[in-house]
Amino acid sequence: MVMLPLFSPVPERRRRWLLRLVAAQVLFVLLVAAAGYAVSHYGRTVALRTSPVDPRDLLRGDYVSLNYDISQVPRRLWRGEEEPRRRRPVYVQLQPTAAGYHRAVAVYPAAPAALPAGHVVLRGWIGNVWRQGLQLRYGLERYYVPENTGLGLQRQPLLVRISIAPWGQSRITGLEKLPADTAR
Amino acid sequence: MSQHFLDTEGPGWVERGIISPAQLQQLRALYPEQPRAIGLLPILGSVLVGLSALSVVAANWQDLPEVLRLGLLIGALVGAYAGSEYFLAGGHRGLGVGLASLGLLLFGASIVLTSQLYQLVGYDVTGLLAWVVAGVALTYVYQSRTLLLLTVFIGAMAQGYSVGSLSTYSYATALLTAGGLGYYWWRRPDGFCGAVLATGLLWQSALLIEHLHLKITWFFVPTMLVYAVGDWQPDRPAARTWQAPPLVAAFLFMLGLAMFGEAGSYTDRLRPQFVGFLGALLLVLLISVAGKRARGRLGSTTDWLLLLPGYYFPGGLPLAVAALVVLYAYSGSVLYRGFREQAPERVNLGTVLFVLTTMVAYFKLTWDFLNKSLFFLLGGLLLLGLSWYLRRQARTLPPTDQPPTSLP
Incomplete structure (x- = not known):
């Protein structure tokens, strides 16, 4: 109990502990920022294709809603013993294609032990389960952009670059427009 | 006692010879004047200025350079804590703690906004x-x-x-x-x-x-563990409030069993594995009773009546009736303890629980069998009778403004 000034109201000790605490908080916020840079530096980049979100669905705030091709996958990709359940965390195996973007080839309930060369795993959650397929959520469905510039991006297919760090975090690092004819 | 009170009443006491002028001085020294509160207007003014700065920043948030955004977040964070230290040093504890709370909130906001700044997704x-x-x-x-x-x-x-x-x-x-x-x-x-x-x-x-997808009845194992901690707490009034939420949960659950237990269709969803569950619950009971013994509060063991696992019986009317009996026993025990310890708030609580149980029992058991007007007539008579009985009981109690003597 000497570690914290548990119940000693001495102002000097309180001030000393507060100083350390505030320093730790600032450090933590800086670490979050550093993690942002580290993910794009050390992470592996995958490119994912999106399809336009329903154009009637107007811009919400200052972000673009992204609907990835890998957000809906056929049920046959499921590799779990049990039936897939809503909200369960999953590991999606991505394979690069000749067209320059990645597609999902398998969905695992736990991190797969071995992967073919070039394949990457992206973590996500099951959003919904249908007879034919699974709807997946990756936490990457929003891209924050300066205000009032998002609407145009939402109406066309995009190629989104995502960095996946070896320690599991991921972030969107870039967004580019795809020519309309390469879309489905 | 405030200075102001001593200023207005003190001379009167001296005049009547209750205290001497020297004693009045001593009393004044005993209750020194509180540091003067900061006026409300400067605080309101600062809040408004702060809000305007906040709205300017919020409106242009996405257009600001990343480094500036990060700097603003950290600056606000450090500023809040520095402000709290400043006001604490000046003796304004309320304002100081308020600013520290603001600092804590800003810390959370900084984490969320910084992750958003870098479009960072975490999985934990x-x-x-x-x-x-x-x-x-x-x-x-x-x-x-x-x-x-x-x-x-x-x-x-x-x-x-x-x-x-x-x-x-x-x-x-x-x-x-x-x-x-x-x-x-x-x-x-x-x-x-x-x-x-x-x-x-x-x-x-x-x-x-x-x-963990457990049967919901397992909820009462950690819940009663929380309750049992209260049994060991030496400060009795604080322990009683600490134990209120677990008891409310248990009472509502039993009330639900009395109201819907008859259906029986869901009772197997309430039945956890017999040995494991009852073993865990008994263990918590032992911890609780040991605490009650150590602190001399064995009388409150009746609280555990609410935990009787009636859901192991087949559903149906007998289950509903059994649940009602337990509820009556519990509210009766609260009333009895209230009277015995002369704790008026306990008597009131027991009365409310008693009336609540009676209402459920009444709806449950008589709605189907009785004519509606007879139903309300009987209900009214029952409540009148109860209030008459309780009022008669209350008359035998000493007035509540006297300090309760046997309250531990």
Whole structure:
């Protein structure tokens, strides 16, 4: 109990502990920022294709809603013993294609032990389960952009670059427009 | 006692010879003047200026360069804590703790906004966990109830997000709430904080049961463990408020059993594995009774009536009736203890529980058999009779403004 000034109201000790605490908080916020840079530096980049979100669905705030091709996958990709359940965390195996973007080839309930060369795993959650397929959520469905510039991006297919760090975090690092004819 | 009170009443006492002028001086020295509160207007003014700055920043947030955004967040964070230290040094504890709470909130906002700044996706609650850790540490550093309450809410939110969005249970958050804040409450028992913290712990338990897909009756094992901690707490009034949330949960559950137990269709969903569940519950009962014995409160063992596992019986009318009998026994025991310990608030509580149970029993047992007007007539007579009986009982009690003598 000497570690914290548990119940000693001495102002000097309180001030000393507060100083350390505030320093730790600032450090933590800086670490979050550093993690942002580290993910794009050390992470592996995958490119994912999106399809336009329903154009009637107007811009919400200052972000673009992204609907990835890998957000809906056929049920046959499921590799779990049990039936897939809503909200369960999953590991999606991505394979690069000749067209320059990645597609999902398998969905695992736990991190797969071995992967073919070039394949990457992206973590996500099951959003919904249908007879034919699974709807997946990756936490990457929003891209924050300066205000009032998002609407145009939402109406066309995009190629989104995502960095996946070896320690599991991921972030969107870039967004580019795809020519309309390469879309489905 | 305030200076103002001494100023107005003191000379009168001296005149009547109750105290001497010297004693009045001594009394004044005993209650020194509080540091003068800061006027409301400067505070309101600063809040408005702060809000305007905030709205300018919020409106242009996405257009600001990344470094500036990060700098603003950290600047606000450090500023809030520095301000709190400034006001604490000046003797304004309320304002100081308020600014520290603001600092804690800004810490959480900084974590969220910085992750958003870098479009960072995490798969665990590390960020929110850091927020809870900061909250617990600040509670100890400032010795503050406000920060304790705030941290209970932050912990509840972090766990809700973890289970709801990430589908993982953050055991660290639960342990920090139970161990970190719980230990603080144990050493600095306080009624209101106890009730809020106990509710927060029930929330953490409920989410654990939900996450593990256990039968909901398992909820009462951690819930009664929270209750049992109260039995060991030496400060009796604080312990009683701490135990209220677990008891409310148990009472409502039993009431539900009395109301819907008849259906029987869901009772097997309530039946956990017999040996494991009852073993765990008995263990908690032992801890609780040992605490009651050690603190000389064995009378309150009747609280455990609410935990009788009626759901192992087949559903149907007998189950509903059994649940009602238990509820009557419990409210009766609260009334009895209230009268015996001459605790008016306990008597009132017992009365409310008694009436509530009677209403459920009445709806349950008579609605189908009786003519509607007879139903209301009987109900009215029953309540009138009860109030007459209780009033007669109350007359035998000493007036409540006398200090209760046998209250431990």
